[in-house]
Amino acid sequence: MSLDYRTLFEALRPEGALIIGALAVLGFDLSILRRLSESLRYRASLAVGAAAVVVAGCLACCGPYGPVFGGVLILDRLAVATRIGVLSLTLIALGTVASGQKLRHSAEYVAIMLFAASGLTLMAATQQLLVAFLALELASLSLYILAGFDKARPEAAEAGLKYFLFGGMAAAFLLFGFSLIYGLTGSVDLPEIAARLAAHAPGPLLMVALIMVLVAFGFKAAAAPFHLWAPDVYEGAATGSASFIASASKLAGITFFTRILWTGFYPVSGDASSLPLAPGWVPALAAVAGFSMLVGNFGALAQTNIRRLLAYSAISHSGALLLGVIAVGDFGVGPLFYYAFTYGIAVAGAFTVISVVEKSGPCQKITDLGGLFQRAPFLTGCLAIFTLSLAGIPPLAGFFGKFSVFASVLRLGGLGGPVGWLVVLAIALSAVALYYYLIVLKQALVTPAAQGATRIVVAPVAATTLALAAVLIVLLGLRPSLILSLF
Amino acid sequence: MIHHPLELCLVFSSLLFCIGLAGALSRSNSILVLLGIELMLNAANLNFVAFWRYGPSPAPATGIVFVAFSVAVAAAEAAVGLALVISIYRRQRSIRLQEAVRLKG
Numbered sequence: 001m002s003l004d005y006r007t008l009f010e011a012l013r014p015e016g017a018l019i020i021g022a023l024a025v026l027g028f029d030l031s032i033l034r035r036l037s038e039s040l041r042y043r044a045s046l047a048v049g050a051a052a053v054v055v056a057g058c059l060a061c062c063g064p065y066g067p068v069f070g071g072v073l074i075l076d077r078l079a080v081a082t083r084i085g086v087l088s089l090t091l092i093a094l095g096t097v098a099s100g101q102k103l104r105h106s107a108e109y110v111a112i113m114l115f116a117a118s119g120l121t122l123m124a125a126t127q128q129l130l131v132a133f134l135a136l137e138l139a140s141l142s143l144y145i146l147a148g149f150d151k152a153r154p155e156a157a158e159a160g161l162k163y164f165l166f167g168g169m170a171a172a173f174l175l176f177g178f179s180l181i182y183g184l185t186g187s188v189d190l191p192e193i194a195a196r197l198a199a200h201a202p203g204p205l206l207m208v209a210l211i212m213v214l215v216a217f218g219f220k221a222a223a224a225p226f227h228l229w230a231p232d233v234y235e236g237a238a239t240g241s242a243s244f245i246a247s248a249s250k251l252a253g254i255t256f257f258t259r260i261l262w263t264g265f266y267p268v269s270g271d272a273s274s275l276p277l278a279p280g281w282v283p284a285l286a287a288v289a290g291f292s293m294l295v296g297n298f299g300a301l302a303q304t305n306i307r308r309l310l311a312y313s314a315i316s317h318s319g320a321l322l323l324g325v326i327a328v329g330d331f332g333v334g335p336l337f338y339y340a341f342t343y344g345i346a347v348a349g350a351f352t353v354i355s356v357v358e359k360s361g362p363c364q365k366i367t368d369l370g371g372l373f374q375r376a377p378f379l380t381g382c383l384a385i386f387t388l389s390l391a392g393i394p395p396l397a398g399f400f401g402k403f404s405v406f407a408s409v410l411r412l413g414g415l416g417g418p419v420g421w422l423v424v425l426a427i428a429l430s431a432v433a434l435y436y437y438l439i440v441l442k443q444a445l446v447t448p449a450a451q452g453a454t455r456i457v458v459a460p461v462a463a464t465t466l467a468l469a470a471v472l473i474v475l476l477g478l479r480p481s482l483i484l485s486l487f
Numbered sequence: 488m489i490h491h492p493l494e495l496c497l498v499f500s501s502l503l504f505c506i507g508l509a510g511a512l513s514r515s516n517s518i519l520v521l522l523g524i525e526l527m528l529n530a531a532n533l534n535f536v537a538f539w540r541y542g543p544s545p546a547p548a549t550g551i552v553f554v555a556f557s558v559a560v561a562a563a564e565a566a567v568g569l570a571l572v573i574s575i576y577r578r579q580r581s582i583r584l585q586e587a588v589r590l591k592g
Binding site for chain 1: 504507508511517520521524527528530531532534535537538542543549550552553556557560563564567568570571572574575577578579587
């Protein structure tokens with residue numbers, strides 16, 4: 001094992017930039033900005049945070065390539081793309097924060113968001129169980145704080161606590177599963193684990209370990225039946241936090257699962273593309289994916305709260321993404337990354353719209369969006385692009401994401417096996433999804449505004465964020481090869 | 488009947504994990520749920536130490552290093568958890584989870 005500290009340093013430059021940025025935000029806020037007004041401090045912290053994210057993004061583009069530090073980290077195309085994707089979604093989430101109501105202690109908020117982002121970028125590149133666990137916990141602990149940060153609202157504390165309790169349990173499951181895998185294979189490096197697993201016949205202890213790891217992944221990805229925290233967190237957390245949790249953490253999480261499952265547990269993947277099923281984690285993942293799509297789509301139908309609706313739609317998208325993970329082994333990560341990234345942009349954009357509306361009044365119920373077209377045509381246009389992309393309407397990016405993921409899953413075994421049936425189910429449920437997304441749009445476009453509702457002024461930062469996200473959605477929808485040709 | 492010490496360790500850690508899980512799922516006091524989660528994490532730590540000590544390849548200190556890190560992570564987790572418990576206590580003057588029902592649906 002060659003330990004090359006210089007390459008390690010070069011590989012970790014984006015994380016370094018984020019940490020230095022976080023410390024700079026805190027330092028400035030404690031020293032220079034202390035005497036200035038609250039709103040100036042707010043803007044300065046966000047600007048420093050955004051600068052750190054941009055620098056980290058540039059450094060992520062031009063780092064070393066291949067295994068780093070004896071294979072502890074791997075910087076392949078997926079890792080680099082996910083890092084850049086996570087950082088751009090962090091930028092959008094900072095835009096969400098900037099366009100919403102002012103939070104107290106903004107410097108701490110931005111610093112914790114940068115810590116979370118560094119955990120997520122590390123998750124994207126890890127290839128060893130210890131670093132994987134540490135990166136996941138760095139990201140998760142920061143996300144719990146972000147969810148409970150908004151002390152002005154009692155819901156936030158509750159959302160944070162629920163997120164923490166569920167997430168902590170998931171972490172314990174993950175650690176227990178990892179410990180069993182370490183015991184069975186004697187290694188914590190994913191390629192070596194795969195080699196050792198291939199040499200031995202799978203035993204019952206391995207199945208227990210796999211189930212524990214999958215339970216933890218289900219919690220983290222908010223897949224049914226482990227989804228219970230998601231609606232509460234999306235509803236209670238500050239809008240910026242919800243946007244970040246829904247977008248960046250989901251993208252990094254999917255890359256993380258894909259890496260661990262396909263690099264580490266490849267020999268015990270099993271098969272679900274045709275009957276009879278071969279035991280392994282693929283059939284379990286397929287079952288979780290199908291259940292998530294059902295629970296997510298039918299749960300969303302019953303919602304009257306826009307954030308809970310987005311949460312249930314996130315659960316159903318998790319199902320589709322987990323379905324995409326199954327196809328990675330044969331057809332590459334391109335479709336999965338494209339889907340996760342464009343989904344992140346669309347959902348972060350939708351939260352940004354909510355955040356802007358919230359400035360001039362509450363935005364919890366779907367009816368709070370009533371008459372948005374008269375109050376702010378630009379916001380309505382952006383909201384239409386984001387929700388239609390989430391629903392999967394061509395030519396927006398959401399359509400092509402779903403299309404490419406489902407096509408790659410179908411190529412596994414056609415319509416003859418359980419995975420093929422799940423694709424049919426997913427396509428049928430897309431029609432259900434279209435219904436609840438159109439309810440949101442109907443409120444915004446058709447329903448008249450409530451009495452006394454005023455025009456909403458869209459601040460320049462918010463307008464830039466929204467325009468950027470909307471342009472990305474349209475552009476990537478028209479030219480999917482911009483991303484797919486990378487893989 | 489004498490068992491291999493590794494088996495005994497695994498049985499003990501599985502029991503510890505189950506007790507922690509049962510506690511975390513059944514308690515209504517959020518600090519006791521936190522305790523349950525800590526028990527589960529410690530069960531996993533015990534596994535790492537046992538596999539490191541009695542496993543087939545005891546030479547590298549991987550297991551023990553993993554435990555050192557995960558103890559630190561558990562401490563950080565407890566700190567964040569207690570902070571969240573305090574922030575909810577300030578609002579509702581109680582840390583019972585039955586009363587944390589603002590968010591529902």
